Amino acid sequence: KKKTIEIGQELLILIEEFTELSYYALKNEIRAKEKQDWRDWITSYLNTIFISRSTQPIEGDHTDAILSRIDHALKSGKLNAAKKELDSLSLETRALMKEWIRKLEKLIEMEDKISQ
Secondary structure: OHHHHHHHHHHHHHHHHHHHHHHHHHHHHHHHOOOOOHHHHHHHHHHHHOOOOOOOOOOOOOHHHHHHHHHHHHHOOOHHHHHHHHOOOOHHHHHHOHHHHHHHHHHHHHHHHHHO
16 A cells, blocks of 8 residues: 555655756757748747646647647656657657656656555
C-alpha cells in the first residue's frame, strides 16, 4: 500500500512537471520553425509569447496533439500509453524532455514491480 501511495505521489509530480515542460517544448518548436522573413519573425515572436496547449486529447502528428495525448494518458494513469506517444515527438523535443522521460520510465518500472 505504501508503494501505491508513493507511485501516486510520483505521478502527480510527473504531471506537474509535464505541464511546465510541454510549454517549453511548444516554445522550442515555434523557435525552430522561425523563418528569415520579418512577417514570419513577428508571427513566431507572438506565438512564443501566447503559447497555448490543447488540454483535451486531439488527433494529429504535430507536437501539440502528441502532448495533449500524453497529458491525457498521464492523467488517466496510463503510463505505458504516455511513453508510447513520446516516440512520436521529434528528437529535439525528446532531448528537451530527457530527464522527465527517465522519471516516467522509473515510475513504470515501480508500477510493474507492484503488479507482479
